[in-house]
Amino acid sequence: MKVPTDDHEFSPADGTLALEIVDHIPAMVAYWNVGEICLFANHAFKDWFGKTRAEMIGISAMELLGDDYTVVQPHIRATLAGATEVYERAITLPDGTVRDSLITFIPNSVNGDMRGFFVHVTDVSPLKKLERELKAAKDAAERLATHDFLTGLPNRVLLEDRINGALLHAQRSGKALAVISVDIDNFKQVNDNHGHAVGDCALKEIARRLKHAMRESDTVTRIGGDEFIVLTPALDGHVDLDLMLQRILSATREPLECLPEQLIVGFSIGIALYPDNGTTPKELMLESDRALYKAKKLGKNRFAFADGATYPAHARPVLQPSPTL
Secondary structure (H helix, E strand, O other): OOOOOOOOOOOHHHOHHHHHHHHOOOEEEEEEEOOOEEEEEOOHHHHHHOOOHHHHOOOEHHHHHHHHHHHHHHHHHHHHOOOOEEEEEEEEOOOOOEEEEEEEEEEEEEOOEEEEEEEEEEEOHHHHHHHHHHHHHHHHHHHHHHEOOOOOOEOHHHHHHHHHHHHHHHHHHOOEEEEEEEEEOOHHHHHHHHOHHHHHHHHHHHHHHHHHHOOOOOEEEEEEOOEEEEEEEEEOHHHHHHHHHHHHHHHHHOOOOOOOOOOOOOEEEEEEEEOOOOOOHHHHHHHHHHHHHHHHHOOOOEEEEOOOOOOOOOOEEOOOOOOOO
């Protein structure tokens, strides 16, 4: 049974209701003919472009879009060729604001005769903002899983992946690589005597120095506490290794700004070489660690090579004796 209407209600017969519905859709709805002239536009164009329906009727796509027309034109051409175009684009409004938009062009063809195309443009800025926030959170979570929270350096997880990649390259190229453990001697006394804030500052400064000193292809990692590991791939013999060691020593030789003036910390360094000391990340890291503790047993503040390394296997002082922490 049809419900009777009164004179104040919309009449579907004259299209007023349909027009009112279209004007209340929170998206731009329009129709353009094959000459790219607007024949219909809803009220949303006032919000987006500051143009009323009357001002939109008869306007060309080029006039409305200005410099952005060249970006949209290929989609218009494809639509007038019979394809439905759905794409995303950032639209800059007259007031300078930018809206991330989802745009749909639907061809209007009658018995093979192309008449024009329907347009639907919706603002997806909130969705895009959420998408960016989720991606940032995902990136942050992934970084937290592969990087040290204090220094921002790669951690053990990423180091093992980098060593695997370096090993594959070394097997193809025949070049050597080194896994170098660097440990701060008596670092516990820094925390005990000067506080953890000073200790954390010192760790960050050491991390920054090491990273700055090494090549782009090298990887400086913090394994935990006061221990770092440096991966130096693609070494052309002992000359390259000597250069890498000198860079590490130069980075650790100067007094740390976080610590009291003239207080120089000592560093013990252990070096494992591929292929002499291992062919897997685990083996090379283990041998590097053993060489590190060999250096400590020999008096600290020096470096030592892992047993079996073809490089002269000896340990010698690398820094001047440091004041007591």
